[in-house]
Amino acid sequence: MRNLRLLLEYDGTAFVGWQMQANGRSVQGELTRVLEQVLQEQVNLIGAGRTDAGVHARGQVANVRTENDISCPLLEHALNGLLPPDVRVVELADVPVAFHARFDARERRYRYFIARVPAAIGRQYQWYLRKELDVAAMNRIAARIVGDYDFEAFCKYAADVDHCRCTVTDAGWDEGPGVLTFRIAANRFLHGMVRALVGTMVDVGRGYTMEQEFEGIMQSRDRARAGMAAPAHGLVLEQVLY
């Protein structure tokens, strides 16, 4: 029995998300189909994070166990040849059989991109916001969430999980030419968490929500108190650390 670790990049635009579903085109579904075609056996593909519909990934990690002894370079070449162009296998390697892409992940890193100038090129990967934003206030909130906190106020389906505590190890907004980027790293993320955080911070940046209200939103553990989810297409799963 071998265990293969895949580093994956995908453009989430035309996917219903990572997870296989009865209807719709999922990343896990496309990969499973092609893996089974090449490996000639049924496989169970495990992903590190279940990205939502429209969310992209540059560094999704997955693993799959197989009895097939095909070489890694050959398998990578075959997969990229058969996969649609919006999913790519960037790396493929044998790992110990015990490796589990989801349970062994220590940290996940996401970025959210906000375009500050009208963009046609790359518009699929950025949320365009023309309004003035108080980035300093948004950065004070980003600093506030670093640590071990309950993020239920930013969780779409809290019923799915035992608890809503996450350890955020880094969060902040970086201003580049024409683009504003939010980076966040944590041991785990709740469903819709990054998009809800971005939406809420943007509300503060625009002055729709007072900066002082953020503390109450966090404490409330009530999703209805936080801002709207920022659009999916600005979000990228950048990296998973083990």
Next chain:
Amino acid sequence: MRNLRLLLEYDGTAFVGWQMQANGRSVQGELTRVLEQVLQEQVNLIGAGRTDAGVHARGQVANVRTENDISCPLLEHALNGLLPPDVRVVELADVPVAFHARFDARERRYRYFIARVPAAIGRQYQWYLRKELDVAAMNRIAARIVGDYDFEAFCKYAADVDHCRCTVTDAGWDEGPGVLTFRIAANRFLHGMVRALVGTMVDVGRGYTMEQEFEGIMQSRDRARAGMAAPAHGLVLEQVLY
């Protein structure tokens, strides 16, 4: 009579090119339709360069004369509201009536992007080439074309122009993480010239064409001697200088 200068960005993926055609969706056509809708008069939109089908632009410049006295910020806002998302007006300003986007342009700058690793995100803007490339040899050829030369060997329809001489002021390959970029600046470009140059240089980089043969290709003024055109989707019109 006013004259307006537009700085335009577009994603060429779904366009038949800049120039209006009887059939197909052109950038000039989309812009003309929307300008006429807002300005309530017939317009003649002049572009600095006629990009081919599939070629992108971050810095296309155009001008249009009008009798309408709408303010520039309002017009820009109206245009971006009515235009499809793959064309954006980045800047809009009044300029002297004599300004002509095409005839007054001194220099045009293009970039061509080659992805060296499989990419899903941004694949619409890069040519993916997995083969080893001798970038030093490609750079020696890039240095060779800087100057005032006849580029008929790299021109798709030489019959369309009086002569094929172009003054190339800069050309070179830059290696970045996972991406190889060709930059070229010239007073004018012939039809298909950048893509033919890139295709020929890549043939040299792959060893399909000997470096020493390039001189003969240039001298031949025969398009059939040069390499295949590199795919349109890797090319971006970056800037037009006046």
